[in-house]
Amino acid sequence: MKKILVVNGPNINMLGIREPEIYGEKTYADLLAFIEDAATEAGVCIESFQSNSEGAIVDKIQQAYGNFDGIVINPAAYTHTSIAIPDALKAVGIQTIEVHLSDISKREDYRKVSYTSQACIKTIAGKGFEGYKEAILEIL
């Protein structure tokens, strides 16, 4: 069975509380349950990881080397600032899909730049939780 690592960045643990008009009313626990259901449906094994720290995300990506077949990542705000995260993704060479709950191409200008995307085979944005499912299915 394929193993996929799902990584969520800063403030994704605040789903349901943070800006519900943008990110919806569902919680991070709801997201985890949704991802588990999608994994069962797809017949893959998922590990979910969330951190508010860039370094912890880099550590987790490095530890994925040799242990995962794919990565689904929502780096949240680090999407627009971090070089270390795409560098780590390139270092491990695991196929990765970038996911965003909101459509970052239609928001503030500073969200239109994604440093992460250069290390990903695809970016899915603006589809809410469904984007994670699409990414899991795509990575198979």
Ligand code: DQA
């Ligand atoms: C986000 C979009 C980012 O710009 C923002 O900083 C987030 C969430 C999204 O899922 O839509 O925290 O990655």
